[in-house]
Amino acid sequence: MIEVDNLSKIFKVYHHRKGFFGSFVNLFSRKHRIVQAVDGISFTVKRGEIVGYLGPNGAGKSTTIKMLTGILVPTSGSVTVNGYIPHRQRKENAKHIGVVFGQRSHLWFDLPVQESFELLQRIYRISETQYRYNVEMFNELLSLGDFFQTPVRQLSLGQRMRADIAAALLHNPDVLFLDEPTIGLDVVAKARIRQFIQKINAERQVTVVLTTHDLDEVEKLCKRVILIDNARLCFDGELATLRRLLSTERILSVDYAEVYPDISIPKAHVTYREGARVQYRFSPEEISTADLIGTILQKFKIIDISVQEPDIEELIKTVYEDNLTLERKLTEPISPGTQAN
Numbered sequence: 001m002i003e004v005d006n007l008s009k010i011f012k013v014y015h016h017r018k019g020f021f022g023s024f025v026n027l028f029s030r031k032h033r034i035v036q037a038v039d040g041i042s043f044t045v046k047r048g049e050i051v052g053y054l055g056p057n058g059a060g061k062s063t064t065i066k067m068l069t070g071i072l073v074p075t076s077g078s079v080t081v082n083g084y085i086p087h088r089q090r091k092e093n094a095k096h097i098g099v100v101f102g103q104r105s106h107l108w109f110d111l112p113v114q115e116s117f118e119l120l121q122r123i124y125r126i127s128e129t130q131y132r133y134n135v136e137m138f139n140e141l142l143s144l145g146d147f148f149q150t151p152v153r154q155l156s157l158g159q160r161m162r163a164d165i166a167a168a169l170l171h172n173p174d175v176l177f178l179d180e181p182t183i184g185l186d187v188v189a190k191a192r193i194r195q196f197i198q199k200i201n202a203e204r205q206v207t208v209v210l211t212t213h214d215l216d217e218v219e220k221l222c223k224r225v226i227l228i229d230n231a232r233l234c235f236d237g238e239l240a241t242l243r244r245l246l247s248t249e250r251i252l253s254v255d256y257a258e259v260y261p262d263i264s265i266p267k268a269h270v271t272y273r274e275g276a277r278v279q280y281r282f283s284p285e286e287i288s289t290a291d292l293i294g295t296i297l298q299k300f301k302i303i304d305i306s307v308q309e310p311d312i313e314e315l316i317k318t319v320y321e322d323n324l325t326l327e328r329k330l331t332e333p334i335s336p337g338t339q340a341n
């Protein structure tokens with residue numbers, strides 16, 4: 001559905017001299033610096049996938065999305081979305097994609113939501129049957145009826161996002177680009193939008209590319225993530241693989257049936273102990289989770305036991321702070337315990 005090959009974007013940022021004299025000099029000589037916003041990125045996305053496109057501020061996420069939607073022309077490399085070259089075939093591409101930028105609305109601020117939708121119906125030449133069907137379905141899932149007659153400028157942020165996402169899907173696009181769709185929303189509003197995206201993806205096979213800083217959202221929505229840092233791709237794969245590649249240690253929490261005086265276990269370090277509750281830190285490369293639990297069960301009586309996966313937020317922070325960690329992991333020979341899918 002989406003093919004991106006060696007895509008790069010360079011911006012020339014001109015230095016403006018201040019004042020009358022400066023403006024005069026600007027006419028004849030303009031200094032500029034080069035910003036490499038996207039640097040040789042390649043990936044493909046299959047129909048029906050939901051992919052998280054992640055990276056720290058300024059990594060180049062929005063610039064990539066803008067090239068995929070035809071807003072920006074790549075400096076080099078190629079992009080096709082559903083067979084179209086977005087910046088050359090903007091009109092055709094627009095018929096097959098839906099775009100939501102969380103930071104700004106695509107709706108008409110002074111018009112009620114309904115009138116904005118009717119304008120979109122005409123712009124995209126959506127048949128009356130399809131329009132009615134979609135509005136009814138989106139209304140059911142997102143309760144648009146509560147504010148359908150309200151001018152967009154009077155909507156709350158959560159209502160505006162619901163309206164924007166519904167608007168982006170009115171013409172039944174094959175691909176939905178979501179750039180920070182839940183920024184600033186509360187947990188209830190986020191959950192509602194997430195469930196909507198899941199349903200649309202499952203029922204209509206809409207391919208979704210999601211840019212967000214909300215990793216909880218990513219965990220709930222995306223099996224696959226693409227990480228970029230400093231304009232370059234640094235990981236493309238399953239979230240579970242990323243977790244396995246980066247995590248060296250895990251936490252095992254045990255509630256023992258009684259307070260044992262010696263609760264030491266080989267290859268596991270006690271990190272916390274309060275009464276019969278104990279936490280161990282261990283590395284799956286030194287001892288597998290199954291072996292560790294087996295050893296504990298042989299020696300002690302337990303009430304409850306659980307293994308905590310490393311927090312994905314922490315892991316991705318490590319990548320952002322020290323990209324080398326991930327590069328090193330990716331070039332290390334893969335041991336059976338860390339086999340990528």
Ligand SMILES: Nc1ncnc2c1ncn2[C@@H]1O[C@H](COP(=O)(O)OP(=O)(O)OP(=O)(O)O)[C@@H](O)[C@H]1O
Nearest residue numbers: 011013035037055056057058059060061062063064
């Ligand atoms: N129109 C532009 N002109 C010049 N530089 C730009 C332009 N758009 C983006 N940039 C620069 O390109 C780089 C990547 O920006 P981009 O907006 O793609 O990052 P991002 O990953 O989306 O960041 P954020 O998470 O903060 O939205 C940044 O250094 C930014 O300043």
